Amino acid sequence: MARRCYKTELGCIACQELTELGAGKEGWLVDNPNLLCAIDTHSLALANRSTILVLGWSDSDGSRLKLRPELSPIEAERITAIEWLVFDEIRVIVAGTSCGYLLIYSLQGDLIHKQMVYHGRIIKLRVRGSKKGFSQDTSSEEFCVVMPGVIARFDVSGIENMLQKWFEETQGHYWGQTPKGQDLEDFGGSHEKLLYQLWNVGKYGNCVDAAITGIMPPPLMEAQSSQRYYCAVAVGEDAVISAFRLSEDKSRSIVGAILSKVVPTITSFSKLIWRSDRTSPKKQSPKSQVTQPFAQAAPLTCLKDHPRKGEKLTLSPSGTLAAITDSLGRILLLDTQALVVVRLWKGYRDASCLFMEMLVNKDFASSSSAHHEPMKSDYCLCLAIHAPRKGIIEIWQMRTGPRLRTIACAKGSRMLQPAYRFGASSSSPYVPLEVFLLNGDSGQISVLNRTLD
Numbered sequence: 078m079a080r081r082c083y084k085t086e087l088g089c090i091a092c093q094e095l096t097e098l099g100a101g102k103e104g105w106l107v108d109n110p111n112l113l114c115a116i117d118t119h120s121l122a123l124a125n126r127s128t129i130l131v132l133g134w135s136d137s138d139g140s141r142l143k144l145r146p147e148l149s150p151i152e153a154e155r156i157t158a159i160e161w162l163v164f165d166e167i168r169v170i171v172a173g174t175s176c177g178y179l180l181i182y183s184l185q186g187d188l189i190h191k192q193m194v195y196h197g198r199i200i201k202l203r204v205r206g207s208k209k210g211f212s213q214d215t216s217s218e219e220f221c222v223v224m225p226g227v228i229a230r231f232d233v234s235g236i237e238n239m240l241q242k243w244f245e246e247t248q249g250h251y252w253g254q255t256p257k258g259q260d261l262e263d264f265g266g267s268h269e270k271l272l273y274q275l276w277n278v279g280k281y282g283n284c285v286d287a288a289i290t291g292i293m294p295p296p297l298m299e300a301q302s303s304q305r306y307y308c309a310v311a312v313g314e315d316a317v318i319s320a321f322r323l324s325e326d327k328s329r330s331i332v333g334a335i336l337s338k339v340v341p342t343i344t345s346f347s348k349l350i351w352r353s354d355r356t357s358p359k360k361q362s363p364k365s366q367v368t369q370p371f372a373q374a375a376p377l378t379c380l381k382d383h384p385r386k387g388e389k390l391t392l393s394p395s396g397t398l399a400a401i402t403d404s405l406g407r408i409l410l411l412d413t414q415a416l417v418v419v420r421l422w423k424g425y426r427d428a429s430c431l432f433m434e435m436l437v438n439k440d441f442a443s444s445s446s447a448h449h450e451p452m453k454s455d456y457c458l459c460l461a462i463h464a465p466r467k468g469i470i471e472i473w474q475m476r477t478g479p480r481l482r483t484i485a486c487a488k489g490s491r492m493l494q495p496a497y498r499f500g501a502s503s504s505s506p507y508v509p510l511e512v513f514l515l516n517g518d519s520g521q522i523s524v525l526n527r528t529l530d
Contacts, residue, residue: 084514086521087134088135089520089522098130099125104489111126112124112125113158115159115170116515118495119133119135120161121493126156131170142184143186152176157173157198159173159202162240163499173222177194177224192270194273197225197227200224200225201286203289206219219289220233223286225285228309230274230289230307230323232272232273235271275370276321276371280321281376282314283314285312285387286389288309288392289307289323292307296322304326306324308377310411317385317409318411320378323373324373324375326373389430391430391432394432397414399411399413402428406424407425425464433510433525435456435472436527437457461525468486468487469486470483471484489517491515492514512525
């Protein structure tokens with residue numbers, strides 16, 4: 078009997094530059110909590126506390142890029158989050174720091190944008206898109222920044238416009254090269270502040286992960302308005318799960334009203350004390366930036382189950398399901414619309430989860446026709462659970478389906494998933510949700526097969 082193959086090898090990332098990130102000893106990819114990974118369809122970005130390394134694993138794309146962001150040595154600033162932003166013709170790398178700064182870099186190594194989000198450590202950068210919300214047939218594409226007790230949502234169109242303007246000005250004047258001695262602030266998009274919304278989701282304690290799951294209806298007995306409401310789910314040490322209704326209206330928030338009055342007053346007073354006539358306005362410290370006030374975040378529900386602590390959160394493509402891991406080896410499948418747990422797994426300590434799509438019980442899976450491209454309806458949503466202590470990856474059919482496959486997984490491996498691609502055309506072939514597997518010890522990268530044998 079032929080041996081079944083559940084994954085397809087794509088290439089290898091082994092190179093000399095990886096030694097700076099700790100490669101060369103067993104388990105370097107998973108044992109270092111400060112090592113961050115983000116994957117695109119043909120590139121991988123890895124980062125430690127002060128360095129970002131971008132690698133291509135295919136023979137046609139063996140390019141490498143090393144970035145060293147300018148971080149504050151006084152505050153021991155470090156890189157704490159990394160992600161790709163992918164539009165139709167633009168691909169950039171976004172990094173978050175322990176001081177609350179957002180850094181956007183081009184694949185040529187240029188700093189495109191730097192902005193303070195909030196005073197605190199950025200723990201997660203989330204990119205997500207869906208075609209409809211909870212109660213209305215509208216698209217929802219968002220870029221979110223997660224911090225302990227805080228979540229920020231950026232306008233994707235504003236980011237895209239800023240990137241297009243920057244690339245047009247850069248390529249038009251310098252043909253893709255930054256001239257020596259030219260200040261990055263002189264480029265069009267680098268000094269423009271991106272618009273975003275800020276909410277406090279720390280009512281039940283600081284969160285270790287959070288996500289905006291989609292658009293939701295307004296509260297009962299409230300007059301209909303043009304503003305949107307979002308649902309946010311957070312996990313943390315004090316509350317395994319907590320959910321909030323996020324409002325776009327800052328005037329509804331008592332905290333926002335207080336901060337909007339107090340923070341500018343404190344900032345103005347500090348400027349009177351530290352003002353210096355020799356300081357140029359253009360070179361003022363970024364610390365003088367005032368972050369915007371909080372909008373209203375109304376608590377919806379909370380699950381406290383001491384001593385369990387929420388650890389990781391992953392969302393389905395539509396945002397209607399969330400898989401949550403906790404500190405005692407339990408995985409909860411949360412329905413984000415009804416805010417109830419619909420499934421539970423036990424015995425998965427240190428596990429990680431990613432949603433994926435597979436051709437399950439479909440005629441296309443057994444068809445020999447090579448001319449028909451599978452559509453979204455041909456795929457079934459599944460959950461891939463990586464249990465490193467067991468050395469396996471399990472794939473379960475959603476919501477209450479059986480376990481479809483068990484895949485042996487080498488130690489020192491990590492599951493990864495490409496970020497959502499903004500602006501994908503509805504006429505283009507459907508790209509299913511895939512899960513990649515990176516073996517840190519061998520450098521091999523592979524993709525889990527989407528069909529059942």
